[in-house]
Amino acid sequence: MRGKVVMADAEAPLHAGQEQAAIRCREVCRSYGKFKVLNNLNLTVPQGQIYGLLGPSGCGKTTLLKCIVGTLKISRVPGKMVGYMPQDLALYSEFTICDTLTFFGRLHGLTRKETQARMAFLIDFLDLPQKNSLVRNLSGGQKRRVSLGAALLQNPELLILDEPTVGVDPVLRTKIWQHLVEIVKTGKVSVIITTHYIEEARQVNVVGLMRSGHLLAEGPPDQVIKVHGSATLESAFLKLCQSSDRTIPKESPSPLDGELEKSQSFESNRDENRPILGVNVPPEDIPKFTADWKVRAKHVLPKWRNIAALTIKTLVRFKRTPGSLCFQFLLPVIQISLICLCIGGDPQGIQIAVVNNETSPSAYSHSLLSFLDNSSVQQVKLSHAEAFEGIYNGEYWGVVAFSQNFTSYLTKRVLQRHVSREVVDGGSMHIWLDYTSNSFAFTESKLGSLSYQVALPVYFEEPIYGSQNTDFTTFVTPGAVLSITFYLAVGLTALSFVLERKEGLLDRCWVAGVSSLETMLAHLFSQLFVISIQIFLLLIFVLHVFKMPNEGSLALIIILIVLQGVTGISFGLVISSAIDDEQSANQAALGIFYPNLMISGIIWPVECIPYPLRYLSLALPQTFAAESLRCIMYRGWGLSRMLVWRGFATTLGWNTFFLVMATVILKLRT
Structure with missing residues (x-):
């Protein structure tokens, strides 16, 4: 205390x-x-x-x-x-x-x-x-x-x-x-x-x-x-x-x-x-x-000698811990790879129970089932009782059933203008799904395309931006890149002052004439080296390995991601300067990760957030930045567009606020 x-x-x-x-x-x-x-x-x-x-x-x-x-x-x-x-x-x-x-x-x-x-x-x-x-x-x-x-x-x-x-x-x-x-x-x-x-x-x-x-x-x-x-x-x-x-x-x-x-x-x-x-x-x-004012200014203004000494100190510590440094470089690559490989793709190996009461090899039901993608949907042929027992026990995601006279009833539906209710029901493919998982949505779209659907008088032309095949991964990736850069930077600096204060190193530097501002700037410059390598590897994997589309300026993309990394460093310095023990600092850094991820428009559009929370979402450091990066990459926009420049402006604003706040807190506590 x-x-x-x-x-x-x-x-x-x-x-x-x-x-x-x-x-x-x-x-x-x-x-x-x-x-x-x-x-x-x-x-x-x-x-x-x-x-x-x-x-x-x-x-x-x-x-x-x-x-x-x-x-x-x-x-x-x-x-x-x-x-x-x-x-x-x-x-x-x-x-x-x-x-x-x-x-x-x-x-x-x-x-x-x-x-x-x-x-x-x-x-x-x-x-x-x-x-x-x-x-x-x-x-x-x-x-x-x-x-x-x-x-x-x-x-x-x-x-x-x-x-x-x-x-x-x-x-x-x-x-x-x-x-x-x-x-x-x-x-x-x-x-x-x-x-x-x-x-x-x-x-x-x-x-x-x-x-x-x-x-x-x-x-x-x-x-x-x-x-x-x-x-x-x-x-x-x-x-x-x-x-x-x-x-x-x-x-x-x-x-x-x-x-x-x-x-x-x-x-x-x-x-x-x-x-x-x-x-x-x-x-x-x-x-x-x-x-006089010259002497006072000399002691108020930061000394580049001290900043250089502190920066070199941190770089030497990096050099002496190569294993930790390599892990810091590889971690963002691993994270973005997991996101691109595991989020937004088509589900694989969904087991569907098939109840086909038609026995003839030439029946229409066999032809319809052959259109299903066997890599996505695995058909398990069962009796009616076994199929429903399996779905109740969680063994299958759904049941597809054909009546015994499916082919004849379907023929009547096609050739005759007026048919009975029995013919409509017998000539339809019946589907029961387990709606407790999002896998049902994919299954429903796959199986629904095989059923008879009335065409609507609507035709979707070629999209202005993007493509009709844009998947969820493409939407998530820009925000994920910013989030990874931001929170890895927070992790780099959240314990900096905590450990140095605990070991008495900060006191020794203060006595040697180092100021709070010099300490902040030195940490900023040294950690900037690490996040620069991380950003380079991130962009290599996003643009060249996973082939994410990019229609805009690569320079703007790099600048925005670097600014987000610097903002993460600044926020980490706030945590480190305000908190005394490692456990509390780690909890503070991890505690804001999930809420920020949920309401910053990274995983789901901001427009879907209820209004009381939407105002909070718009005030977060990554909300406008994520939208800005999507506009640059997928629309090819530049700084002349408001949706782009406001992402840069809010990032710079938060960065300045965090740096000033960290400097003031550290100054008050010393």
Whole structure:
């Protein structure tokens, strides 16, 4: 459950030493539902020093770091200035070590030469395997070292490390601490590090002791030990915990008092002589940041460097999963093949019971039965009782019966003007059908053509568009192509942000300076590659393998299908940005498939839909697009026709709406 964050101004004035603070937090609160994780926490990280957050698991250390990281203003603290290592690994398992560091190097704006130099140093310093080793094949400790290397890559001015030495051997742990101590000596680098190892906390410049969302004490380790009259930091921590149990009332799981404000945030400044970050200090003490419109525009407009890095990242992941990629390419071909082969064709092997009471080989009944297509209708000759018993038991779809005097009665009907009712009945072929299946319609048309039918004074001329032999498959195929393209694109992207958010990858990209719009555009460009291949294969099978007619412009067909695919990507991004777990995202993507298929005019004409639902149908992304594609393919129309251009217009409108909606949702949630 999402928590709420309050960062309220402290009433007491700031200490003089806080003017050189790297991070300054005042009365920070965060809750998950009814449970308070951080409760009125105050924290100050001096600039150019190592600040250690010490506390047991679950005390709120990681939550506090996420609060700090989540409120960095990209326009004021560029991603290159901040190095962040989350508690989760937050690594792409399909990447090699080289791919991982190269990706973050691109995001931070490092040149190829700079990235290679830092990569060589970090691989040696962190004792990593060969740079071409896949992350998924590394041990847990090696993965954490790669994650630490990604945080150290760009030599940031602010390092935020969440338990970086977990699972690391003592020798390498000592080496890492020596490096951290060395880089803060310049006074330009500040480090905030969390740990639950008390012996590690003795090496920091300032230690903050946390328990149950409260900061119990803050200061140099030796000073904390001395003030509390203890011999070790561990005993001092124990005394503080015992004291807090007596003085701090335990929070009951009750709703937060009042509405938690959301407007306050961490502020920052790039001036080295001022705090990098400050949290809700009194207005007169907050350093003012001013920038002209060029600087503001630089941070608002998307950076093609970040878009390129994210796009290459996705393409590399495709490359490392060739089986999944091939399946994505083959799936639309399989689907359109099943539609063209299994929908709209003539039924085969329909078993019909035949009761023929005429025994003469020259009887007319034998001649009539010979006209039936034996590949479609299988005749089973039975007695009257056996035939009806079979149809009642579901063994046959119908019964065809001829009377004993069928030939003579039929002759009388033809030669005589006036005949009795008995002659009419005896000279007719009697048919009983099982109307619970649509197979009866085909059977009725086949058998009905053999019976005597009065010709109507109506003659159907050659059709203006299409042909008299147009089948149901021809009607369904254009809409099916759009539907397949749309929903495969939804499936490609519906889990994108869900999985990356769950693994901590999105947070890491945000801290590196990536914006919501850049993330959207990168996903759009990378997934466009996949749907382009899918559309190419779809058209090959539709137009050349199954020989669907096409009287219009192939360029218009391709553009419309591509736009539908892009709209599907955009809708998938909406689902992915709004939903947190895979199951809900899958249900949302699958849940809209069947209703949209039914009422978009893909399977059955929109004109057959009742009016309350017809208005909803006309508002869906594929209704006008499917009609537009039929007009292009079967009528040869162009964009000058309203039925064609409105399909393009509605597709572009929905695409824009979904992209804006996904960007806004992702922005609000970050």
